[in-house]
Amino acid sequence: MLRERLETIDALLSDADSKKLNMSAVQSWFNKLEDVAREADAFMDELAYEVTRRKVENRGMLGHFFSTKNSVLYRSKVAHKIKSIHTSFDNIFQLARDLGLQPVAQLTTTVQPREMRNTPPFEYESLIVGRDDEISFLVDAVCTNHAEDLPVIAVMGMGGQGKTTLARMVYNSDVVTDTFKKRMWVTVSDDFDFMKILNQMVASLTSTASVLENTEGLIKILQNSLRG
Missing domain, CATH: 1.10.720 (Transcription Termination Factor Rho, Rna-binding Domain; Chain A, Domain 1)
Incomplete structure (x- = not known):
């Protein structure tokens, strides 16, 4: 269910990207969305940790006893947390409807997938602020002498957060252009x-x-x- 809701969120972000909406209202909605997404992400990390911990504990008799003893309480905690996250997503969807954003069923016929955009390597970006640390980190990672091991550096996040813009700014940074005399900018979509x-x-x-x-x-x- 969480996966389906994240797909719906991505469609709503695409719709928000295609419409001329009140920026302050959209930013408030997006901030709430980020908070819920971080909460869900942290919860999934906690679940992954718990699975690993129990696998280790179950190798011993005492570990198995305590794991069984605590499982009911933990399952209750997990159920409550999942319900809380879904309630938060319900509120996010309601706010999206109030802003006039379309549900995912309608978007499939009106909005092209975000990955299909053929993004150019150059854009006027003098108004972009607040990413200096990330740009510096990525530039250092790209320009480090990696000997024979060529790295792939992934920038991940929900649609509309500026991943392509961040990659573009690294691509056009003075250090990168001085280090690499030949560069390629290519858009790879789901239609591979x-x-x-x-x-x-x-x-x-x-x-x-x-x-x-x-x-x-x-x-x-x-x-x-x-x-x-």
Whole structure:
């Protein structure tokens, strides 16, 4: 149920992104949403810890006794917590309806999935504030000499929180552009078209349109362009 509600939240965020709404009202709703999301995330972490703890305890006789003894109380606590989180989500959905946001059933036919956007690598960002620490951390991680191990750095979060903007600011930072003379910016969507992605990589790297249909040819172009 929590997973389904998070999918609904993502659809509501997409709808909020597509509408001209009162920013103060939307920000208040989003702040409440973040609070509930953090509470749910912390609760899931607690459950994962409890499962691991019980596996360790159950290896011994005493551990099994105490685990059984406490299970009823813990299950009651968990049930109460889940009910509390769902109540909070109900309030979030009601606030969304008050703002005029559409439910997920209607969004499937009116809003394109967020992942389908072909996001450009450049954007006017002088008004973006409050991410200096995150940008500095990611720039350091990207520019560290990793020898033979090439890292993948994931920036995760709900839709609308600015993940793409954060990645874009790291991509265009002075340190990154000085460190890497060749860079590629490619949008990968749920519609994972391997050939399209290869062509986008070639086009981003060479600044020349690419519509080749031969995988080996595309890979050779990338190899030649990236050699050294």
